[in-house]
Amino acid sequence: MGFVDYVQAIIDGLLFGTTYSLIGIGFTLVFGVMHKINMSYAAASLAGAYCGLIGPQMLGLPPWSVFPLSIVAAGVIGYVIYLTCFRFIPLASPLATLMSTVGMLLLVDEIVVHATAGMPQNYPAIYDGDPIELGPFILRADLVGVFLICVVAMAVLLALLYRTRLGMATRAVAQQPVAAQLCGMRLQAVNGLTFVVAGLLGGVAGAMIGASVGMLSPLIAGTITVKGLIVTVIGGLGSIPGAIVAGLLVGAAENLFQAVRNVTERDIYVMLLLFAFLVLRPGGLFAAARGRD
Amino acid sequence: MRRTGLLLSSALVAVIGLCGTAAAQERAVIIKGFGAKSGVVRSFGINSEAAMRAAADAINSQGGVKLGDGTIGKIDVEFLDDRCTAEEGISVVRRIAAGPALVAIGPGCSNVAEPLFGVLQRKAGDASDSGLQFPIFTDVAIKGGLAKISEWAFRNVPSEIDMYNALFTWLKTKNPELKTIFAGVEENFAHSRASWYAVMKEAAPKVGLEVKGEAKWLLEDTNFAQQVREIKAASPDILAIAAHPFTTCGVLKEMRRQGVKVKLLVGLTSSSSMETLQGCAREAEGIVIPTSFAPVTKEAEAAAAQAAKFNGSLDLHSAAAYENIFILKKVIEEQGVLAKPDTVQADREKIRKGLAALKETDGLLGKSKRTEDREAVKPYMYVHAKDGKWAVLFNPLTN
């Protein structure tokens, strides 16, 4: 393996890391607003992507219809998760929502398994042409597209958070839920909407994961959940740009370890690096200023 | 408190309910199936269950099983889910063994079979070994050499060593221009690993194929850019993919993206199922896989139609489940099994002896040999993916 190979490995990893970034943004958004973690997020995003397949497989719609359908479906699932796992559980029990969303993760995964008998499902790519060649390096064109979508999603999200009334309400609730309520904001409505927005974003993530892998399988829900959580904490809890950078970093790091060592040892180094990183820099890359605990 | 009470009492009811479920009916011959019906391997469980029910239905409608005292027994099949985990597999079999079942067919996953066989008594009749004394006749779990763990364990799964040896020999005579082979291996799946390192990698040099190495990935990997680049660098004539459908498809798709082509693709025997075609029919076009089942004989066609009636499809795994029921029928009749409530343990011992004594069994494709260490040598053929379907490429039985 020469220098070119290592650089190529990093490029591959960076590009694929964008899918991790997308999932990370969703985790971090919910955490930023509710200071709680939604463990079922990645599984629900993939479930949204699965729902998108109903279009071409059952309704005879063209292949591109999976993308809008996935996004809408994931938004709906996001709201259902809010209702079942957060709405009726007291805010003071963070462990209870951790567990309820774990239960939801298992449920969502099993529903997908029942619907598909666990078989992998073909998923259309966003672009199916030749890869881009840059000197000795090759870039997967569809992943470049996914990266652009990821950046657009972030821009839309930030605009939503900082330029709209909903965004202002969301941030107010995130910072001071009691004060926000005193100002007449409806806490439950804002929280519910946050889940819908995060869900829509999850739909984008799920569809892009399906498109870049080329398939959906219940196998990936676990991996994506772990990767998403890792990205969220490395980026700094609640930091959206942090999640994007962290996703790329994680993707690049794992591919580099795989190139330098081998695939069976790859994840050991990723995990040890993560452990060391968290211990040395407990706030993550872009830690938001610490508010309440 | 009332809620807790309700929860606790319903838990109690359910736990107590465990014992009373299967009270022995008169002269039912109870055979239990078990395997995964949850998680990614759910399709295996569904197909095995359908195959067993179809076989039992066929036997019962043709007059049932003749028991040792002349009465007619009807085969009663029930299938339990083990979620493909060791603990649940052991638990399920202990539950089955505690009931009136004479024998169990399963499991689907090798990682259940291996611990499960360890729980069984190692040598039958060894009083110093308090392991479970219950015959298991495996249909799906295929990882090499497992039945030797216990004398109560039997398998009717294809021998990969024979299949790949023969496949490579045939390929080499048919296409002498094929010179080199490279592999892709799913490193964290014991069966896939064994299929390459212990089977194909050994078989290839014997027919003069040069082994150029292997690319490795994990069962749940999603990004194969690097591995495909390794394949490209090796530029082999044959690429053998020892992996399950999800990553097999992932690699094939990445090969198409990078424009990497090989002269011939060879797949893992477990991938000759609907899963691969469901995931990547276009990219898998042409992949050659040795398998122990395809609907090529009259019996096989009829069996496949039967299984379809029970909402399952017959493939190399579930076909074994179908055959097992028929093999067990024969063993029960030969050994004079009584299937009475008070002869359960004696009947199990008889079935164990009967299975161990078999030298040859009838299968859907023809006769299978039984080996000393309780494994099968099954007839096989080569199939390839053609226009989104599996088609028989070569059948050594008819040629």
Place this chain on the structure above:
Amino acid sequence: MDFYYSLAQIIGFHALLGLSAYVVLLTGQVSLAQAGFFAIGAYVAAMFTVLAGWHLVPAMLAAGLAAAAMACIVGFPALRVRGLMLVIATLAFGEAVRLFFFNFDYQVAKGEVKVGPLGGEGFRQIRWFPEHGWTGLDVMLFVWTVVALVAGALWWLDRSRFGAVLRAVGEDELAAQSVGLNLTAVKVTAMTIGGFIAGLGGAIYAHYTTHIEHSNFGVLLATFAIAYPILGGLRNVLGTIVAVIFVQGFLVEGLRFLGDWRNLLFGALIVLAMNLRPNGLIDAATARRLARLFGREARRA
């Protein structure tokens, strides 16, 4: 009957896993490393009984100590992180342990076969129980003796001054520190005790299944470890044991008669349980009622 003995064994080693997370949770730390300690216990104990031919009891103690030592070492750096960061840091550590065993080969020839852990192929034939003629009942009694000893010790610990210290740290670190408690000592001790208990559980697990491989000790198992005390409630050790019975006895085995619905209901019932009892199946109020039921005066809540 053998089936129920077997089920009781499963509940037993899962109870140990849950109790190991319970101790750590008392100090407010959610640790996903417990499956890693469980794996260390499983491999160490199995290597002592299979490769070195030890009796199970010393092998279990060695397994517990090895896991405890590892937990102690991890405890120090892990102290620096809190909340979700700690969850992920411990998850990373637990996964690293699992992946270590994925790459770990140590085989010894025994007769005509080689035994010992072999990376991705796993470690087979850990048959100490059947080889020594133990029946299901014997094994169950042994397992539950261990569980009773551990649960009893934790019960006593809960009521001692040290238990109050653990809970004080769990409730409010800052306040605990300001009354002069040594956070480092308390948290590391809890982690070490948790590691020891998980090690014992892992040792039993390995001898129950007779074959272990790295994939048995993944994130799912780690999640279950913390699920038991959370589902059961942190009021006392009984909560954890009740939760294990709820999950393993009811959700996994008890609902089997529902066939295909069982695996769907598994997650759904966990969601429902958390909605109905956010503080666990046995929360403070239930604990008081239970105490009254046993004719004792309700303790100070």
